[in-house]
Amino acid sequence: MKNAIRAAPEKSVILLHACAHNPTGVDPTREQWKEIATILREKSHFPFFDCAYQGFASGDLAKDAWAVRYFVEQGFELVIAQSFAKNFGLYGERAGAFHFVTGPGADAEKTIGRIASQLAILQRSEISNPPAYGARIASTVLNDEKLFAEWEENLREMAGRIITMRKALRSKLEEMGTPGTWNHITDQIGMFSFTGLSEKQVLELRDVSHVYMTKNGRISMAGLNSHNIDYFAKAVDKVVKETQKL
Numbered sequence: 001m002k003n004a005i006r007a008a009p010e011k012s013v014i015l016l017h018a019c020a021h022n023p024t025g026v027d028p029t030r031e032q033w034k035e036i037a038t039i040l041r042e043k044s045h046f047p048f049f050d051c052a053y054q055g056f057a058s059g060d061l062a063k064d065a066w067a068v069r070y071f072v073e074q075g076f077e078l079v080i081a082q083s084f085a086k087n088f089g090l091y092g093e094r095a096g097a098f099h100f101v102t103g104p105g106a107d108a109e110k111t112i113g114r115i116a117s118q119l120a121i122l123q124r125s126e127i128s129n130p131p132a133y134g135a136r137i138a139s140t141v142l143n144d145e146k147l148f149a150e151w152e153e154n155l156r157e158m159a160g161r162i163i164t165m166r167k168a169l170r171s172k173l174e175e176m177g178t179p180g181t182w183n184h185i186t187d188q189i190g191m192f193s194f195t196g197l198s199e200k201q202v203l204e205l206r207d208v209s210h211v212y213m214t215k216n217g218r219i220s221m222a223g224l225n226s227h228n229i230d231y232f233a234k235a236v237d238k239v240v241k242e243t244q245k246l
Contacts, residue, residue, distance in 0.1 A: 001028075005039050013046045018080070019064040020053035020190025023218045027057065027189060033067045037074055047071055047078040055087045057189045059159030061152060077103040084138045086191070087155060093134030158222075162191065165224040172233035179244045191222050201239045209235035 005014060016036075021027050028036060040047055049071075054064045071078055080099040085091050100119065102111045141147045170185040185193055197205070197217035205211040211232060213219045224232060 011044045013048050015048045018049045018051040018068050020057035023192050025188025025190050025193045047076055049080040051080055052083040053086055053190055055155035056159055056191055059156035072101055088138055090134040095134035095138050162221045165221050168229055176237045178237040178240050191220055193221050194218055201243055204239045211235050
């Protein structure tokens with residue numbers, strides 16, 4: 001990743017997932033984020049953060065926003081596309097926020113004015129009048145101290161459930177002696193996980209066990225629960241062991 005950022009032409013726009021990377025489930029550590037920031041500074045790159053899963057990585061909104069806040073503290077100009085579709089459950093009423101953080105300087109106010117006028121033109125041509133219902137739900141919760149605290153607790157519960165499912169899946173596969181190593185399931189975070197299954201194994205799972213995932217072996221951990229995890233683990237164990245024999 002660092003090599004790719006270094007190889008990009010100066011002043012490139014670099015798209016970064018703030019947390020709970022989709023599809024890999026692998027996030028940089030805080031030290032790695034600092035290294036990434038250093039390279040972006042050296043190359044005069046422009047960070048563009050995609051923040052779609054805040055709260056779903058660790059269950060802590062502030063912890064999941066650490067990378068974004070660090071870049072802002074370092075004086076970067078950057079943009080953030082923030083979605084509430086997942087952490088507010090607003091899939092059918094898409095809502096989010098677009099943030100543009102300007103750098104310090106005497107002309108900051110003029111810069112803000114120029115940016116605002118350009119964003120107004122873009123929003124008019126792109127979406128004009130977006131659905132208001134989802135935005136009103138998000139606004140109501142974010143601006144009410146009691147509701148905000150309840151939402152934070154909901155996020156901790158949701159993230160905790162996903163973490164529990166990760167631990168359970170790894171444990172079941174290891175108990176059954178499923179060939180391969182399965183630590184990556186608990187090493188990864190967020191909603192998604194690369195299982196390590198091959199396309200052939202994925203298609204076999206689909207045909208024999210009616211377990212569906214993308215051909216590259218990516219699954220949504222949120223789809224696992226206490227009622228289906230045994231079935232899923234046994235199906236994975238069966239297909240891996242059978243393909244190992246071939």
